[in-house]
Amino acid sequence: MSFPQRRKTVNRSEEVEQAKVVRWSHLPAVRSLMPALRWLHHSPNGGRRDAFTGAQMKALGVKPGFPDLVLPARAGDSIGLIIEMKSDTGRASDAQKEWIEHFKAQGWETAIARSASEARTILCEYLGITPDSAPALDA
Secondary structure, three states: OOOOOOOOOOOOOHHHHHHHHHHHHOOHHHHHHOHHHHHOEOOOOOOOOOHHHHHHHHHOOOOOOOOOEEEOOOEOOEOOEEEEEOOOOOOOOHHHHHHHHHHHHOOOEEEEEOOHHHHHHHHHHHOOOOHHHOOOOOO
16 A cells, blocks of 8 residues: 655754844854844744743733744944844734834834744845855854
């Protein structure tokens, strides 16, 4: 008896892709090329939590829709860069769109990245580095 083959899907969840970018940003070769990445930051605003932790986080100032990655470093005319990570089919929520528009209005560069590779390219270009001259994600 033969069963139809199921297509194997690659897990490209937002969290997995974001973790790849952060790992890459910590590589010594990347840091020496782009020292500003030292300031790349994630605020733990998303994710599922129990009611107690959720209330605690809200009391501490967590706001829905805050961007996944924040780089508070000037480049060109921009004050900083925010990146919202999304899966191939993911869409920004209304709260995320509000944050993106707010940051734009304040002089920040904003981007939505659908993969670690795309986020890497965005970071390189923002910091004035040709992506081909930067270490690979898996370096």
